[in-house]
Amino acid sequence: MRAWRAFIQGSQRLLEALNRELSEAHGLTLADYRILVILSETEGNSVRMSDLADGIVSSRSRLTHQVRRLEEAGLVRREECPDDRRGILATLTAEGRRQLEEAAPTHLAGVRAHLIDQLDAAELRTMAEVLERADSALVREARGPD
Structure with missing residues (x-):
């Protein structure tokens, strides 16, 4: 539950911050x-x-x-x-x-400041692997059985 809530809150705050900066x-x-x-x-x-x-x-x-x-x-x-x-x-x-x-520079600076600079290299790799795996499963599920 902790991971799920952190994902929901953190991703929502991140997207809101990036949206606000671009806007x-x-x-x-x-x-x-x-x-x-x-x-x-x-x-x-x-x-x-x-x-x-x-x-x-x-x-x-x-x-x-x-x-x-x-x-x-x-x-x-x-x-x-x-x-x-x-x-x-x-x-x-x-x-x-x-x-x-x-x-683009505004967006990239925001992504770096709000996310990338908060994590070390191993954490970034793990985050990418976890989110890619979840996304792949959802794509497969949406396509249905072969």
Whole structure:
């Protein structure tokens, strides 16, 4: 119970702190930042909306709302998928890349100060292994039996 409560409280406080820092310094939410990062890391800076929803672990309706806000701010644009007329691509704009590059040092400094610098190398490895194992199990469970 101690581990579970510490995880819930600590992860919630960490995400709130990172969100607040990005919002105050750059007008971006942590969710916005995650979308911009995923787009920046893909070939052509474009991702199908359905794949983007899976990547940020969000519902499609919530993602649509987030991307609409980013589109209105000029950070992302939506366009038809060239090889599937039913699919929609989210694409990072030049302004989106500029804002991401401006916000990245703030985010990285926050992650370092609030988490990385609080742990030694062995603790970081253990944390990564535990969270990766839990995430893998949840992904397998969501896919169902083969």
